[in-house]
Amino acid sequence: MWQGRGKTAIAGIGYSEITRKPLKPLGLLAIDACRAALADAGLDAARIDGLATYPESPFAGAGNRDGEDVVSVNWIMNHLALAPDLRWYAQIETGMIASPIIEAINALLAGACDYVLVWRALHRPRPRATGGGAHSGPPRASGDAQFLAPYGASSIVQTHALAWQRYMHRYGATRDALAALALNSRRNANLNPRAFFFKEPMTRDDYFNSRWIAEPLCLFDCDVPVDGCVALIITTAQRARDLSRPPAYIAGCGQNTASRRTLLYYTLDDYMACGSSLANKLWRSAGLGPRDMDAAQLYDGFNPSTLYWLEAAGFCAEGEGAAFVRDGRIALEGELPVNTFGGSLSEGRMHGMGHIAEAVRQVTDRAGQRQIPGAAAVCAIDGSPMLRGSGLIVTRDP
């Protein structure tokens, strides 16, 4: 078992507005989320002596202007009145959203700082002229894109469609599995006032009648692109107990470490090795297993990823995800509630921060109508197994 188990905690959650019609630039949304997290924890910004984020733009070409397209450590340092002796920071783009939190945990355990503010800000990139003067003729694709873009095959949704096509072929799964996941997420989102689709229920017909994006993935298999930011306060367990909210203790953590063996693009064939490399560390660090989880918040940037994580993390056997999600097993009142807040599919694309925030709420009795009574241990795993990932287990007791 990990020596850091239960020694750090998530002590505050802050959301900016999550919106498709933002009235302010991303940096200001990030400030809103950071201030909300500080207020939630009952902590003054001047006590924050550690910062960490995963700043990446949602896709290539989105732009890289600090405070508009990304919100870096430097930007927050320049725009929030933090501790004058700010002692530690990290900006990381390996692993996934839990990765800066894992960095923060290690910094806290090492005594490098006392209170860490972690945020993830992201937006819906608008098309932007690339500059470079007059250019005639077709666009030119360079790097690995020269083997994809000439075929119109460089979008991430196509990558996920290709993996899901292969999954269906390999295991005999159908779209019913994805419908079950999407409907479950929407039902939970209808109990989450923060969710983009809070007021919009979804029927099975709605799912099957929605338009194709990249077959075999339809509109409701894709997360909702939004502008927004989620921020968290991470501190030692001892300090957390003196703040306003009950702490969610961090019992375990893990990141993808398996090597990807397919060149050209990310394939289904890499998902199990990559996903289980994360899950093994997650379970081992906490001394807990899938059966100890009262709920699982599993990444769903594209819907099939949740199914892959159910398998890679050992909630069911490989190839059995489609059978597992049937018959209400993943519902709030089921055997393993999944994405109890609505997931990225229905709350909005916060790249896994929504998953972590919900895990915290569930083990601290803050999930409102979605509360699983007495939830003691919940995992949040982000990323797509074959791409990258990181995860946490939070618990009610240290």
Place this chain on the structure above:
Amino acid sequence: MSDTSKKPVPAADDLSRPFWTAAHDRRLVVQRCAACGYYNHPPRPFCDACLAQELPFEPVSGRGTVYSFTVMHQRDVAGFERDAPFINIVVELAEQPRLLMVSNLPIAERPKVTIGAPVEVYFEDRDDGISVPQFRII
């Protein structure tokens, strides 16, 4: 595939130029590691399997099978705005497991596309004297 004039064209670089030159001559070539024999595609300056740097391009059969496929319906793919819905197949070349290349198929071919279907290469001419490998179901 109707209008090819707006479709992105490959910007050949020092690494990839032999691939595109061969494609122009109707030949399909792939980098193969001189040390361990591993095929690497897209081209790279080191072998992904053993990190050796000697990676001559070798002709390959141009035969393979459909590894996976998708039909894109979004109309925001650069150069393919008027083509949607269009098919992409990923081809696994016969030479090595998961040695993959991407191709298009005419939408009329859709009933014939299945994972595992055998394919062969042909070459499609684009603007600026560039030819891109494509695969058809045989």
